[in-house]
Amino acid sequence: MSELISGKIISAQINDELRQEVDLLKAKGIEPCLAVVLVGEDPASEVYVRNKKRTCEEIGIKSIGHNLSKTTTQKELETLISTLNDDPAVHGILCQFPLPEGLDETSVILTISPEKDVDGLHPFNAGLIAMGKPRFISCTPYGVLQMLKRSSISTSGKNAVVLGRSNLVGRPIATLLSSKGWDATVTVCHSRTDDLAEVTSQADILIAAIGIPQFVTEKMVKKGAVVIDVGINRIDDPSKAKGSRLVGDVFFEEVEAKAAFITPVPGGVGPMTIAMLMVNTVNAARWQNGLAELNI
Numbered sequence: 001m002s003e004l005i006s007g008k009i010i011s012a013q014i015n016d017e018l019r020q021e022v023d024l025l026k027a028k029g030i031e032p033c034l035a036v037v038l039v040g041e042d043p044a045s046e047v048y049v050r051n052k053k054r055t056c057e058e059i060g061i062k063s064i065g066h067n068l069s070k071t072t073t074q075k076e077l078e079t080l081i082s083t084l085n086d087d088p089a090v091h092g093i094l095c096q097f098p099l100p101e102g103l104d105e106t107s108v109i110l111t112i113s114p115e116k117d118v119d120g121l122h123p124f125n126a127g128l129i130a131m132g133k134p135r136f137i138s139c140t141p142y143g144v145l146q147m148l149k150r151s152s153i154s155t156s157g158k159n160a161v162v163l164g165r166s167n168l169v170g171r172p173i174a175t176l177l178s179s180k181g182w183d184a185t186v187t188v189c190h191s192r193t194d195d196l197a198e199v200t201s202q203a204d205i206l207i208a209a210i211g212i213p214q215f216v217t218e219k220m221v222k223k224g225a226v227v228i229d230v231g232i233n234r235i236d237d238p239s240k241a242k243g244s245r246l247v248g249d250v251f252f253e254e255v256e257a258k259a260a261f262i263t264p265v266p267g268g269v270g271p272m273t274i275a276m277l278m279v280n281t282v283n284a285a286r287w288q289n290g291l292a293e294l295n296i
């Protein structure tokens with residue numbers, strides 16, 4: 001049986017550490033502040049935004065919500081973001097995606113000041129990651145790294161395989177794991193990869209981020225591997241009151257018998273993503289006030 005890496009427990013530890021850091025900052029007259037922009041009424045986005053604001057509250061970070069109607073124009077949205085860019089009391093800006101149809105997400109990402117880009121999506125911050133000098137790391141990849149670090153899993157010299165090459169998850173994880181300090185030998189797989197199972201079964205560390213429920217089966221995993229499941233997928237399950245349940249991209253019940261470490265879904269990478277947004281917001285407040293980054 002494998003050892004479970006619990007994102008619930010690790011994110012709670014990080015949030016506790018942040019609470020103390022925020023108290024120290026407040027004693028210096030600095031109140032970290034995150035502006036959260038939501039456009040339209042997508043129910044999943046409303047839940048994500050609510051959870052982010054609740055975590056801010058728990059840690060002592062001020063959150064300012066801007067809920068805009070789905071008829072908001074690109075210009076109105078970007079004017080709001082420019083106002084937030086110019087407001088010294090706002091340290092971090094998050095615009096919840098996906099945006100309603102007709103609005104251009106790339107243009108919004110480019111409008112957010114790289115100094116306040118706590119989601120780590122701006123090309124300037126992605127470029128710093130590629131240069132091996134990360135500033136804001138996008139929250140899910142950052143969460144994956146913290147899970148490895150806080151579980152004392154060494155990546156140096158290890159064969160890491162990342163399943164998925166999205167700009168949000170797969171690509172930054174692969175870049176970070178291959179950078180100095182993490183020092184893994186990284187292979188990136190995608191929908192055109194030949195003989196995928198042959199590649200994944202060589203992995204000491206396997207990161208699954210493809211968005212296909214229970215795709216990674218026992219046969220695709222090396223015995224004793226570390227398996228990090230980024231996927232969040234809802235599948236039908238008539239035995240549940242809701243008629244469905246969440247699963248990852250890994251067939252957990254099969255793979256847990258073979259892996260040395262594995263993350264669950266839910267309760268794995270998901271809670272880490274919000275915790276790392278909080279870390280980025282506190283760091284934004286620190287950097288904007290001439291302080292060094294947190295030692296997380």
Ligand SMILES: NC(=O)c1ccc[n+]([C@@H]2O[C@H](COP(=O)([O-])OP(=O)(O)OC[C@H]3O[C@@H](n4cnc5c(N)ncnc54)[C@H](OP(=O)(O)O)[C@@H]3O)[C@@H](O)[C@H]2O)c1
Binds near residue numbers: 189210
């Ligand atoms: N835990 C969290 O907080 C969190 C955050 C973000 C995302 N997620 C979850 O993570 C998963 C991935 O998200 P994403 O945004 O990276 O998804 P995405 O943008 O759809 O990217 C999926 C990637 O998987 C690859 N892929 C698709 N089918 C494949 C196959 N059969 N074999 C090999 N590779 C395949 C795609 O390859 P191509 O490039 O060739 O198309 C693509 O690179 C989703 O389940 C999402 O819900 C979780």
